[in-house]
């Protein structure tokens with residue numbers, strides 16, 4: 473309790489999933505939370521029980537982020553923590569689900585399976601993936617730094633993934649976006665060190681949320697590949713975020729914490 477007492481935290485994409493759980497734990501630890509998501513009603517539904525502020529906006533849009541930070545600026549003159557969490561999986565459309573089913577059947581028959589998703593990817597799908605994750609992280613960080621640098625200190629936490637260092641077939645855009653976030657975080661950590669603003673990433677493994685729900689057919693296989701033999705739960709990420717946001721992590725910057733059940737061991 474009270475590990476974040478008196479701090480103000482903005483968490484993007486926090487109407488559900490990992491962001492929602494991070495907001496919950498931050499509140500319990502004494503922070504005031506600002507919850508962003510695409511849709512105001514969903515953001516408000518998450519913010520209300522936490523007595524937080526809801527701000528709607530697409531993090532990949534400059535105009536939305538500007539508008540969002542105007543509201544944040546009216547609400548608070550300080551920002552101690554930013555969690556760039558908003559993200560999309562690119563796994564939830566029917567075409568991707570159909571491909572996964574066909575591939576699973578072909579693998580079971582012992583056939584070689586080609587993955588043509590990069591050949592078939594549209595410009596729009598590539599731009600959207602990079603836009604939400606990488607551009608969104610940049611836009612929110614740039615705006616947040618203008619508030620954070622008024623005081624000495626702060627913590628920025630960027631949501632990476634094990635896919636930022638592991639190459640998943642069918643995931644070139646997602647992996648590129650998450651790898652970009654890790655690089656962005658390291659450079660920014662160096663840049664902000666003189667201002668005592670720490671910048672770190674979390675690289676989750678497979679966690680049970682709406683984003684991973686479409687992976688239902690692959691789940692048993694993923695669990696057999698995981699030394700701890702299970703998907704993680706949102707709290708496995710939320711507690712890592714509490715640590716990085718708190719003063720307990722005062723010597724941590726430019727680092728990646730990867731709660732992943734041992735699925736991937738070389739972050």
Ligand SMILES: NC(=O)c1ccc[n+]([C@@H]2O[C@H](COP(=O)([O-])OP(=O)(O)OC[C@H]3O[C@@H](n4cnc5c(N)ncnc54)[C@H](O)[C@@H]3O)[C@@H](O)[C@H]2O)c1
Nearest residue numbers: 485489490510530531557558559633676678679681682683
């Ligand atoms: N769940 C996992 O296994 C897992 C693993 C590694 C990394 N991650 C990353 O963690 C983050 C959260 O994932 P999750 O599992 O909670 O996903 P989720 O789909 O449950 O929640 C993501 C939230 O982000 C919001 N969002 C999407 N695009 C947005 C945008 N442009 N602007 C603002 N909000 C937007 C969605 O509306 C949603 O509420 C993502 O960055 C994801 O890539 C998740």
